[in-house]
Amino acid sequence: MDIGTSKLVIATLVGLLALLGAWRPVQAEFLTVGAPPSLRPALSEILPMFEREYDAPINIVYTPSKTLLRQIEKKAPIDMFLSAGIEEVEYLHKKGLTLNGHPRIFAQTSLVLVMSSDSPAALMSLRDALANRSIRIALGDPQTSSLGDVTARVLAKLSPAYKSRPNILYASHSDDIMNLIRTGKADVGLVYRVDSINSGHVRISDEDPIGTFVPIQFGQAVASTCRASLRIVAGKFSDFLMTPRIQKLLAKYGFDSTPLPVEPTPTEKKERVS
Numbered sequence: 001m002d003i004g005t006s007k008l009v010i011a012t013l014v015g016l017l018a019l020l021g022a023w024r025p026v027q028a029e030f031l032t033v034g035a036p037p038s039l040r041p042a043l044s045e046i047l048p049m050f051e052r053e054y055d056a057p058i059n060i061v062y063t064p065s066k067t068l069l070r071q072i073e074k075k076a077p078i079d080m081f082l083s084a085g086i087e088e089v090e091y092l093h094k095k096g097l098t099l100n101g102h103p104r105i106f107a108q109t110s111l112v113l114v115m116s117s118d119s120p121a122a123l124m125s126l127r128d129a130l131a132n133r134s135i136r137i138a139l140g141d142p143q144t145s146s147l148g149d150v151t152a153r154v155l156a157k158l159s160p161a162y163k164s165r166p167n168i169l170y171a172s173h174s175d176d177i178m179n180l181i182r183t184g185k186a187d188v189g190l191v192y193r194v195d196s197i198n199s200g201h202v203r204i205s206d207e208d209p210i211g212t213f214v215p216i217q218f219g220q221a222v223a224s225t226c227r228a229s230l231r232i233v234a235g236k237f238s239d240f241l242m243t244p245r246i247q248k249l250l251a252k253y254g255f256d257s258t259p260l261p262v263e264p265t266p267t268e269k270k271e272r273v274s
Helices: 003-022 035-056 067-075 086-094 126-131 146-156 174-182 191-199 229-239 244-252 266-273
Strands: 031-035 058-062 078-081 104-109 112-117 136-141 166-172 188-192 200-207 216-222
Touching: 031 035, 031 229, 035 058, 035 104, 035 174, 035 191, 035 244, 058 166, 067 078, 067 086, 067 146, 078 086, 078 174, 078 229, 086 136, 086 146, 104 229, 104 244, 112 126, 112 146, 112 191, 126 146, 126 188, 136 174, 146 188, 166 174, 174 191, 174 200, 188 191, 188 200, 191 200, 216 229, 216 266
Parallel strands: 031 058, 031 078, 136 166, 136 188
Antiparallel strands: 078 216, 104 216, 112 188, 112 200
């Protein structure tokens, strides 16, 4: 090899090494999922499963559903909306702010009255708690949460004058209500049953506070704010939540059984074949 050729080879190698040094692996985009705090225990197991199986990283944001709804209306960068009330998803759908068809119900729970696990007081019904004006009752705030909306509708029928009752405390969501009870600032509170099951600080005082079972349906949809590059992944995650094994996991964390769609989702079809 002559001197000129050697110099050319060396120059080429130096150039290749420089390119390799400058190269960085392209990082996958994170799918941003907005979800209510009630889903935190279940999603702590579900999200890693999806990330592993689909090689799709997820950024989860836990915020009360009504707050998430307002953020989506303001075009916040939320790709997937999981709501503690199907009503919020239907509202966005009617305004043209969802992308994957009609809203889907993927989980279900109910309202229960809870009190502190350490309380020596006897179990009481919601009617008894409302009648005893010295009892401090913690409720969801209808301005910020789906829980508050549901609670307000229920109490308006059960006790129309409840707002004028003393010793009513408002909180953003179930965790805040149970914290008020844990710290002794409230005697009882209305929360989602699934939240009471996953808490070690409260016990259920009234399983059927309104006298009839009213399912609280959790809804999901791909938001109109979903980035174009992530819409396929968002659709897969939407299908993933509807699969039988994820429904079993949701039941493991205290959710009630939810009727699955008559037509299997693409992800379900894949699972049934494999």
